[in-house]
Amino acid sequence: AQTVTQSQPEMSVQEAETVTLSCTYDTSESDYYLFWYKQPPSRQMILVIRQEAYKQQNATENRFSVNFQKAAKSFSLKISDSQLGDAAMYFCAYRRMYSGGGADGLTFGKGTHLIIQP
């Protein structure tokens, strides 16, 4: 079974600075997807960024970027120019890539609580 590990239960960063959240995963598959989801106090799960394992280029979405190291099974999230609205729980997630149908959802890490200091 796949496992996703987030080793930082909580991180704190000053507003406007850069922070990196760590994620490692364990899988025997070669094709898969990785995700970062954000959960603010509203409880809504919001997709931040997605990475396909077959793509060598790291995904980027505005101030959010990832460092995907496939051999090391590492998938960290970098948030640049941190803003107060970035305060939330961040979950790393894994999904196996299927061909021909079938999908058994995402496997989530336990989350990292990100605090933004004004």
Add this chain to the structure above:
Amino acid sequence: NAGVTQTPKFRVLKTGQSMTLLCAQDMNHEYMYWYRQDPGMGLRLIHYSVGEGTTAKGEVPDGYNVSRLKKQNFLLGLESAAPSQTSVYFCASSTTSGQGANVLTFGAGSRLTVL
């Protein structure tokens, strides 16, 4: 578009009572999921469905049943609620094709307390 809608948003039950959580999506997604979220545990998959009339067990299925009689609806049932089922429940859906393939869209969550 409403996306994924869960009802009810809050519910308090007594041990042994039954209830059903309803999830509805208006995106014509093929796949639907029920997760539970507990403090310090992340989200864990309860059951999922890859199409109308089909369901499958996830990581933590015991004590729950599901049904998907219509493509847009996915019901989660608790036949005899236990305090261990106190949690926040999330429904999600995803499509199989296009740019949004493999991305889960989540509902707002339903907080269930079992006394």
